[in-house]
Amino acid sequence: xxxxxxxxxxxxxxxxxxxxxxxxxxxxxxxxxxxxxxxxxxxxxxxxxxxxxxxxxxxxxxxxxxxxxxxxxxxxxxxxxxxxxxxxxxxxxxxxxxxxxxxxxxxxxxxxxxxxxxxxxxxxxxxxxxxxxxxxxxxxxxxxxxxxxxxxxxxxxxxxxxxxxxxxxxxxxxxxxxxxxxxxxxxxxxxxxxxxxxxxxxxxxxxxxxxxxxxxxxxxxxxxxxxxxxxxxxxxxxxxxxxxxxxxxxxxxxxxxxxxxxxxxxxxxxxxxxxxxx
Amino acid sequence: xxxxxxxxxxxxxxxxxxxxxxxxxxxxxxxxxxxxxxxxxxxxxxxxxxxxxxxxxxxxxxxxxxxxxxxxxxxxxxxxxxxxxxxxxxxxxxxxxxxxxxxxxxxxxxxxxxxxxxxxxxxxxxxx
Numbered sequence: 433x434x435x436x437x438x439x440x441x442x443x444x445x446x447x448x449x450x451x452x453x454x455x456x457x458x459x460x461x462x463x464x465x466x467x468x469x470x471x472x473x474x475x476x477x478x479x480x481x482x483x484x485x486x487x488x489x490x491x492x493x494x495x496x497x498x499x500x501x502x503x504x505x506x507x508x509x510x511x512x513x514x515x516x517x518x519x520x521x522x523x524x525x526x527x528x529x530x531x532x533x534x535x536x537x538x539x540x541x542x543x544x545x546x547x548x549x550x551x552x553x554x555x556x557x558x559x560x561x562x563x564x565x566x567x568x569x570x571x572x573x574x575x576x577x578x579x580x581x582x583x584x585x586x587x588x589x590x591x592x593x594x595x596x597x598x599x600x601x602x603x604x605x606x607x608x609x610x611x612x613x614x615x616x617x618x619x620x621x622x623x624x625x626x627x628x629x630x631x632x633x634x635x636x637x638x639x640x641x642x643x644x645x646x647x648x649x650x651x652x653x654x655x656x657x658x659x660x661x662x663x664x665x666x667x668x669x670x671x672x673x674x675x676x677x678x679x680x681x682x683x684x685x686x687x688x689x690x691x692x693x694x695x696x697x698x699x700x701x702x703x704x705x706x707x708x709x710x
Numbered sequence: 711x712x713x714x715x716x717x718x719x720x721x722x723x724x725x726x727x728x729x730x731x732x733x734x735x736x737x738x739x740x741x742x743x744x745x746x747x748x749x750x751x752x753x754x755x756x757x758x759x760x761x762x763x764x765x766x767x768x769x770x771x772x773x774x775x776x777x778x779x780x781x782x783x784x785x786x787x788x789x790x791x792x793x794x795x796x797x798x799x800x801x802x803x804x805x806x807x808x809x810x811x812x813x814x815x816x817x818x819x820x821x822x823x824x825x826x827x828x829x830x831x832x833x834x835x836x837x838x
Contacts, residue, residue, distance in 0.1 A: 486769075487767070487769060487774045488748075488749045488751070488767075488769050488774070509774070510773075510774060511748075511769045511770070511771075511772070511773055511774040535743075536743050537743065537744065537745065537770070537772035537773040538745065538772060541772065582748070591771045591772070592771075614772070614773070614774075615772060615773035615774065616773065616774050616775075617773050617774065617775040617776075618776075619720070619776070619778075622773075
């Protein structure tokens with residue numbers, strides 16, 4: 433590992449913002465990782481239910497989806513499937529490219545997702561990392577079998593390393609995805625977006641069928657983990673995987689939504705040319 | 711021919727061809743690291759690019775990555791069938807998996823890139 437890199441994890445508990453602002457701040461987060469040589473996590477929310485679309489997903493498909501009518505859509509720089517935000521915990525992880533976690537895409541996935549699996553198990557929840565088989569939706573084939581396409585929504589997809597809850601030994605498997613992530617590999621840093629589905633989002637038809645952590649635990653007769661406690665345990669575990677402790681920082685640690693740099697960066701994410709690029 | 715191949719630190723390769731052209735692709739290491747590829751966007755023919763500038767994007771199940779031009783020049787051809795058969799990148803990254811042909815502004819720019827031995831040593835020394 434590069435000696436100039438900082439060990440440990442800086443965690444930034446941010447507030448709520450609209451989609452373009454959130455994407456802009458995440459991009460600046462990646463720049464901050466390059467500048468400091470450290471691994472950063474931003475935990476944030478959305479000022480209203482919204483959809484974030486993967487970098488190359490079809491805007492036509494998203495806008496014509498009956499279950500997403502009326503929701504604002506922002507396109508992420510990262511890949512993966514569309515996420516309906518509102519009942520999830522959204523996060524971004526930024527890792528300098530020279531860091532050992534940034535060398536291979538799966539390495540960062542496994543560190544972030546594996547930490548959640550370990551912590552969920554400590555809370556008594558039967559969690560595991562997914563193999564690319566077993567689905568909760570009929571059309572949720574592993575993407576490797578459907579190159580160039582796949583279900584629109586992230587929580588209808590299944591990739592190796594997703595966090596699932598349930599019984600994968602059952603036939604057919606009865607496990608359900610609760611965390612997925614997608615990366616953008618930038619010149620100086622890797623930016624990973626992720627979402628932990630805390631509860632089912634009944635307000636949005638497209639995602640109402642996706643059971644969240646709360647519903648799945650109740651169905652299994654397990655007390656649902658207290659979200660903030662769970663997340664703090666998870667971050668501590670991620671910090672251990674990064675090779676150090678966790679430093680928590682309040683909102684505005686290095687940038688705020690009103691900063692000129694954020695407003696300027698958000699402009700691109702508001703443009704139709706970006707949103708409808710595919 | 712492969713002895714003349716050069717590599718960028720960002721994992722693109724470039725191979726001089728006849729008539730002052732050069733072929734560009736991404737290394738086997740990069741393809742393997744990305745895992746299952748699902749989408750690729752190519753540049754427009756005729757576009758002028760600078761060394762290090764993005765000439766396309768490639769998405770895998772895990773990540774979206776830019777493809778950077780290893781040299782400055784003009785894009786004169788793209789492998790237009792590649793996005794529909796991305797498996798070619800894994801099967802033959804230095805042959806049929808080529809991505810663009812470029813007319814470099816300067817041959818010296820190619821010579822300044824990494825030779826295969828140096829590139830192999832670079833990826834072999836990636837932090838574990």
